[in-house]
Amino acid sequence: MVDLSACPLDTLTADEHVAFFAWIEGMTVDGDREDGPAFAGWLREHAAIPGDVTWVFYSQGSGALAGTASLIRRDRSLLAPADGWVLGGVNVVAAVRGQGVGAAIMRWIDSELRQRARKQGRPVRVLLQADNPVAVRLYERLGYHSVDGIPGVYTAVYALDAK
Ligand SMILES: CC(C)(COP(=O)(O)OP(=O)(O)OC[C@H]1O[C@@H](n2cnc3c(N)ncnc32)[C@H](O)[C@@H]1OP(=O)(O)O)[C@@H](O)C(=O)NCCC(=O)NCCS
Numbered sequence: 001m002v003d004l005s006a007c008p009l010d011t012l013t014a015d016e017h018v019a020f021f022a023w024i025e026g027m028t029v030d031g032d033r034e035d036g037p038a039f040a041g042w043l044r045e046h047a048a049i050p051g052d053v054t055w056v057f058y059s060q061g062s063g064a065l066a067g068t069a070s071l072i073r074r075d076r077s078l079l080a081p082a083d084g085w086v087l088g089g090v091n092v093v094a095a096v097r098g099q100g101v102g103a104a105i106m107r108w109i110d111s112e113l114r115q116r117a118r119k120q121g122r123p124v125r126v127l128l129q130a131d132n133p134v135a136v137r138l139y140e141r142l143g144y145h146s147v148d149g150i151p152g153v154y155t156a157v158y159a160l161d162a163k
Contacts, residue, residue, distance in 0.1 A: 002104040003060035004067075008053055009043070020056050023065060023093065031094060033132055043089065046072050054089065057105055059096075066101050067092040069109055075129065078153065084125035085113070090135065102135070106142050113158040124158045 012020060024043060027036035046052040052072040059066045070089040073080045080086045087109060092101045117124045128144065130136050131152050144154040 002066075002100040004057040004101070004104050004108060005060055006055045006057055006108055009047055009056055012056060016056070019065060020068070024068075027091070032091060034091060039089070039091075043068075043070070046070060046089075049073065055108075057101070057108070059101075064096075065093055066096055067105050069105050071109070071112070071126075078127055078129055080127060081125045083120065083122065084127070085116075087126050087128040090128075102138055106138060110142060110158070114160075117158045117160050121160070123160065125155060126158065127153060127155050129153055 007016070009017075009020070021040055021043075024034075024040045025036045027034040027039055029035050043054055046054060049072070052070065054068060054070040056065065057067045057069070058064065068089055068091055069087065071085040072088055073086065075086045075088040078086055090102070090105065092105070113124050113126060126144075127147070128139065129152050130139060136154070139154050139156075142156065144156040147153045147155050
């Protein structure tokens with residue numbers, strides 16, 4: 001089982017911030033399904049939006065940067081449902097893909113959303129966009145299903161105690 005620490009982007013030290021954005025800026029569409037500079041711009045844009053949060057995940061064992069994920073109100077044309085969120089920007093450092101980091105990030109996001117549902121006293125609905133079959137399988141295992149009529153968009157509802 002992979003153990004991760006989750007740090008909100010705005011709590012990183014200056015050095016961690018530089019290392020995180022160096023990883024992001026270096027991404028390529030072929031290797032990471034992201035254009036690095038565009039993804040960096042997307043992250044900076046969401047960092048300025050109240051309520052939107054990006055987490056940076058580190059391996060608890062080595063402290064190495066492992067991945068990232070964001071809960072935001074709007075991802076381009078995809079708008080979160082009322083009182084819900086869009087999950088975006090899920091990415092794992094290429095060198096550690098296929099080792100359970102993505103699943104660990106999703107377990108962490110899962111518990112964060114259950115906590116939000118408990119705090120607000122009603123279920124939280126989440127939307128995401130995905131076209132990477134590995135990612136889609138990962139999301140489906142956690143209870144996401146495709147939204148009828150909107151190709152590539154998936155949803156899950158986090159109830160107060162069970163999904
Ligand atoms: C999609 C992504 C986040 C998954 O993270 P990961 O750390 O590689 O995933 P995990 O190691 O936790 O594996 C999750 C599942 O996918 C499978 N898997 C992982 N890499 C795979 C690969 N290259 N081919 C086939 N299956 C793979 C694993 O076996 C596991 O399935 P299992 O639980 O049935 O064994 C990661 O590959 C990534 O960052 N990809 C590029 C960016 C991206 O596509 N992000 C998603 C945007 S929607």
